[in-house]
Amino acid sequence: MTIQLYGFWRSNAAFRVRVALALKQLPFDEIEVDILSGRQFDADYAELNAEHVVPTFVHEGHRIFQSLAIMEYLDEIKPEPRLLPADVKERAYARSLALVSVADAHPLVVPRVRKYLGAAFGADAAAIESWCRHWAAEGLATYERLLSRRPAAPFALGDEPTIADICIAGQVIAGALYQLDMTPFPNVAMLTKHCFELPAFADAHPFRQPGYKA
């Protein structure tokens, strides 16, 4: 199958899809859309993605947007190895964990939000950085509370990584971008240590992408 991924090194959502594709051993071509320079609003890309965000996933000409929808799709077209557990209650827990980052923590630090903080409140770079650090830490704190109740073994749902681990690892990357100290989040740190020992996670890391700029 032919897969293209419109992504960007810094995009947390693109990271998630990169990991999912690697775990499924599905080869893909990544096309860079520089979201820091506003290329997601260019007419060509806007035609491809009406939401003007990355990633956009293209599978044999069929486009899908939103990282969680893409990961669910991958699990449906190629069930092994599973990105969601087989058990219905465990699937729900995997999705709940994924959504802590996807739906609550990460949406608050994306480029359009950082930019609008400046426009709406005159926030300068330091204030925007502080905003991002706050929400990145909130996401990690939530994960820490959840993992302290049900420790990872070694992954959130058990022996194999799922969408939960992918999204938790993404949240840790967000923390790293904002230089967060991981000491208050030992369970999260342990889980992501196991994640990044896997090439699927390590190779998908933003800092390892061709376009990466420190």
Added chain:
Amino acid sequence: MTIQLYGFWRSNAAFRVRVALALKQLPFDEIEVDILSGRQFDADYAELNAEHVVPTFVHEGHRIFQSLAIMEYLDEIKPEPRLLPADVKERAYARSLALVSVADAHPLVVPRVRKYLGAAFGADAAAIESWCRHWAAEGLATYERLLSRRPAAPFALGDEPTIADICIAGQVIAGALYQLDMTPFPNVAMLTKHCFELPAFADAHPFRQPGYKA
């Protein structure tokens, strides 16, 4: 089966789950958690929901959080009527549409964010209202672009409402809370007109809940 929903009249995420339960014809008891007064941080509730958000769904003692995870769970334990289409590509599109509100538009206007705008930037009530109006409109504009490319017939995925329609209707409710003019969003308005003709949607509307305060 016994179902409890910890929710709140104003919660967009609780609205989604209420609609899903009604479409599935699953009776439930709703327990109010006043998120405007910070009751989601009370020790009892924090024990139930480590993320300190509503809703929490409890099915025969088993707890699930995050509205999208709950809706997917409902579709798995009671497949008819379907909340997601059967076709794999259509399922992906339904999830993508749902996530526009769940993962991009709605997270920006929740109580903890409104509150932190005050703490971080000294934003007053009018500035916070303006922030919320901006992001509610952005979500509707995205849905309008998507629905103008593939018009609802009469629902986003065809004859029957899915998680996509539930989340689009929720975004329209967010717009209503911030007094947005719907004129720029005719496709969205038409879709939600069909939604709210159904009792499952109409009865779940925030303004129809017992705790509603104008």
